[in-house]
Amino acid sequence: MNITDERISKLRRVMREHGIDAYYIPTEDWHLSEYVGDHYKCRKFITGFTGSAGSAVVTQDSVGLWVDGRYFIQGEEQTRGTCVTLYKMGEPGVPSVHRYISDTLKEGQCLGFDARTVSRSEEKKFADEMKKIGAKLAEDYDLVGEIWEDRPPLPCNPVYELDLKWCGESRADKLHTLREKMRGQNTEGIVISPLDDIAWLLNLRGNDVPCNPVILSYLYVSMDSAVFFVQEGAVPEKVRESLRKDGVECRGYDEVYEYLSGICEKSVWLTEELTNAKLALSLPDGIRTVNEDDPVRLMKAVKNPVEMENMRQAHILDGAAVFRFIIWLKQNVGKTRITEISAAEKLLSFRREQDHFMGESFDPIIAYGSHAAICHYSATEESDVPLEAKGMVLADTGGQYLLGTTDITRTIVLGPVTEEEKKYFTLVLKGHLHLMNAKFREGVTGLNLDYIAREPLWRIGKDYNHGTGHGVGYFLNVHEGPNGFRWREMAGRRDTAAFAEGMITSDEPGYYAEGQFGIRHENLILCRKAEKSENIQYMEFEPLTMVPFDLDGIDTDLLGEEDTELLNRYHRLVFEKLSPLLNDEEREYLAGATREIKKV
Numbered sequence: 276m277n278i279t280d281e282r283i284s285k286l287r288r289v290m291r292e293h294g295i296d297a298y299y300i301p302t303e304d305w306h307l308s309e310y311v312g313d314h315y316k317c318r319k320f321i322t323g324f325t326g327s328a329g330s331a332v333v334t335q336d337s338v339g340l341w342v343d344g345r346y347f348i349q350g351e352e353q354t355r356g357t358c359v360t361l362y363k364m365g366e367p368g369v370p371s372v373h374r375y376i377s378d379t380l381k382e383g384q385c386l387g388f389d390a391r392t393v394s395r396s397e398e399k400k401f402a403d404e405m406k407k408i409g410a411k412l413a414e415d416y417d418l419v420g421e422i423w424e425d426r427p428p429l430p431c432n433p434v435y436e437l438d439l440k441w442c443g444e445s446r447a448d449k450l451h452t453l454r455e456k457m458r459g460q461n462t463e464g465i466v467i468s469p470l471d472d473i474a475w476l477l478n479l480r481g482n483d484v485p486c487n488p489v490i491l492s493y494l495y496v497s498m499d500s501a502v503f504f505v506q507e508g509a510v511p512e513k514v515r516e517s518l519r520k521d522g523v524e525c526r527g528y529d530e531v532y533e534y535l536s537g538i539c540e541k542s543v544w545l546t547e548e549l550t551n552a553k554l555a556l557s558l559p560d561g562i563r564t565v566n567e568d569d570p571v572r573l574m575k576a577v578k579n580p581v582e583m584e585n586m587r588q589a590h591i592l593d594g595a596a597v598f599r600f601i602i603w604l605k606q607n608v609g610k611t612r613i614t615e616i617s618a619a620e621k622l623l624s625f626r627r628e629q630d631h632f633m634g635e636s637f638d639p640i641i642a643y644g645s646h647a648a649i650c651h652y653s654a655t656e657e658s659d660v661p662l663e664a665k666g667m668v669l670a671d672t673g674g675q676y677l678l679g680t681t682d683i684t685r686t687i688v689l690g691p692v693t694e695e696e697k698k699y700f701t702l703v704l705k706g707h708l709h710l711m712n713a714k715f716r717e718g719v720t721g722l723n724l725d726y727i728a729r730e731p732l733w734r735i736g737k738d739y740n741h742g743t744g745h746g747v748g749y750f751l752n753v754h755e756g757p758n759g760f761r762w763r764e765m766a767g768r769r770d771t772a773a774f775a776e777g778m779i780t781s782d783e784p785g786y787y788a789e790g791q792f793g794i795r796h797e798n799l800i801l802c803r804k805a806e807k808s809e810n811i812q813y814m815e816f817e818p819l820t821m822v823p824f825d826l827d828g829i830d831t832d833l834l835g836e837e838d839t840e841l842l843n844r845y846h847r848l849v850f851e852k853l854s855p856l857l858n859d860e861e862r863e864y865l866a867g868a869t870r871e872i873k874k875v
Contacts, residue, residue, distance in 0.1 A: 279323040279357040285422040286321060287335055295387035295413055297380055299372070299401075300331040305391040305551055306468050309754055310637070312484050312491075313427035315392070317419035324353045326651060330372050331359075334379060341372050344740025345650040348789060373404060382409035390414040390552040395545070396566075398552035414552065429528075430483040431506040434490050434514055437478045441677050441750065443581025446478045447521045449574070454498055456570040463540035465570075466558075467494040468550045471752045472571040477503065477523065479514070480750065486637045487752045488675060493531040493554070497540060500524065504531040532557045544570070572757055575748065577777040582679070582749045583801060586779060586819060589631075589678035590799065594821030594849070595856040596625040596674070601687055601822070602864050608689045609664030615641040615654035618662060619672070626674045636673035636680050636753040643668045647686070647793030650741055650785070665690035667700070667828065669793050673753055682753050682781055683820050684797035688827040699786040700794050700828035702731040706784040707796040708841040710743065710760070710816075714805055717812040720771045721760035721780070728784040729762065737786065744781040747799055758802075774814055778802045782816075796824060818845060821852045823868040836874055843871045 276284070290298055300322075304315035310327060318324065318331050322338070326346040332339045341362045342350040350361045362369050370378065376386060386405055390398060398414065405412050420426060439445060453476065457465055467473055470489035474480055481490035493504040501523040503510075510518075515525055526534065535557040542563040545555055549569050558564065578586065600622040607613060613621075619639040626632050642652040643662050647669035652658075662668055668689055673682035686700060706728040713727055721744065726733075728743045743760035747753055757772035758780050764771065774780075783797035798820035805813040823846055834842070846869035854862050 277357055282321055283333060283338055283358060286333055286418060289418050289421050293416060294385055296334060296384040297376055297386050298333045298418055299388040301392050302328055303392050306470050307394055307549055307551060308470055310484055310487055312430050314429050320419060320423055322359050324350055332372060332376060339375055348649045377404050377408060380408060380410045385411040385413050387413040387416045389417045393552050394548050395550050395552045395555035396547040430491060431509050432482040434479050434481045434510045436514055436517060437480055441585060442478050443579040449476050453496060453570060457544060460544055460565050460567055462542045462544040462565050464495060464497045464538060465544035466550055466554060467571060468554060471748055471755055475575040475751060476571050486635050488750060491528060502526055504528050576746055576758055577775050578749055578779060583777060586679035589676040590681055590819040591821050591852050592629040593674050593681040594853050596629050597683060597822045598853060599625045602861060604687060608662050613662045614659045615643055616659045622672055631677040633675040633677060636675045636682060640671035645790050648787040648789050648791060650787060662689060666692060667696060667792060669795055671795060675750060677750060679749050680747055680751060680753055682747055682799055683822060684783055684795045685822060686794045688825045696792055697828055697830040701830045701833040703784050703786050703794050704796050704824060705731045705838050707782055708838060710782050711798060711800055711818055712841050714813055714815045717814055718773050720773050722771050725760045725762040732786060739785045739787060743784055747779045747781060774802045776802055776804050821849050823849050831872060839872055839874050
């Protein structure tokens, strides 16, 4: 029996002991985070699937794993040979997790889960569905924890303050703005659970989630006080004193549930999609809850002038590091052994040379050849392959700086490529450039604009199975809402807010030929105001990422005059911003990499 099937067998045993017929295991931690620490990786522990998103359902007869389009290939590979059945979300005939559970359970049976890892909105949906079929809910069971020997402990790393020169707005001012929003909703308190919200609002950073400088914590804000629930020993006395001056009290991380059960406020703001069910159910009976969009999420999505300027500088520093990596890669591939993992390590070494660098913003994706067709491929010792002087390598990486967060993808030509590879390299680049150059009226969302990036592929009946872009935090999470680009609304997602000046979003169309190659081009772009005409405010994007696109991958016959001008204009900007940071040899290489291309 393989280790996955062995663990599932143990889980089924404890399910029988507790009278649970189906057990639901999401990816999320107690804060419903996208990226989670090792302690929370229950779904990975049970199914063996390592992707950053997905849900599992275990019954006595079956095990289902639901993944989105980013992970279809990876999910198949990692569950092969086990008793896990892969369900490709959104594909024809594939039931949703909720439909599967409702169709599987019978009257009198029981669905179990850990209410700390399930949002209040999803818990209510489960409750309604179980009531319809006469089934029960068991909401307070961490069954994976019962069988997980040597489970990693909860992280507890030192908390530090972010200086005003980096964040641009004081904690007191942010709390004042939040309370004004609370008054607007006639609420007396707010429960804040997302870790990035808390870190941003309090101008604090930590290291409790790999690559995301957040702190394992909860926050409750009333009209005259705030309580920061954080692990004992994580907050130095100097930081505690600074928090006290702004009316923020520190309490133990586990005290949050008891505290909420005793609050005196009559109305509380609680965004149900972002708050775990156990927190919501801890509130006193009779309290009025307001389930509106998370106010902190929108506040932090709109970067202030200091944050915007710092992010520009962060991307110039990061661009120099990535460009040095591209030079090194092209000069050494085929001459010395370079693998996907060693290439990622080399890129990290270039980033470490930059001022204010604090670490990577996510685990690097260096995917060579057919591995690049796996959208969120992550090299392991078993899958690591050497790079050769042919084909392309996809490098999707990012850095955390005190100046901000970066996220960049470049598809790099290592040697001879096929006409098909050039064709899709160029079509994806056209879509990327068109979106970056979009101009639109105020109030437009990513649902309106996503088509621009996909159009060159849709025109020939091709597509990519992921969103075109996501919001990015300021020295925080690399994926943050509520802004983003996608072609359709997704249930439970709030990442299609109207664009506002100061929002930063990724622009990353792609194309993936399974078993052959993969292409993605990604820049971060900053939304800013353009002209105002006839009382209509127009908006546009400013590119932040400063790294040239590989001209060796372009089929110029597929570029129109506008495409050519957009690319040349971007490359002129890259040369202007990067050249002061480079030595003579690197500057000469940059001149060639950003040379003007012309239509014949």
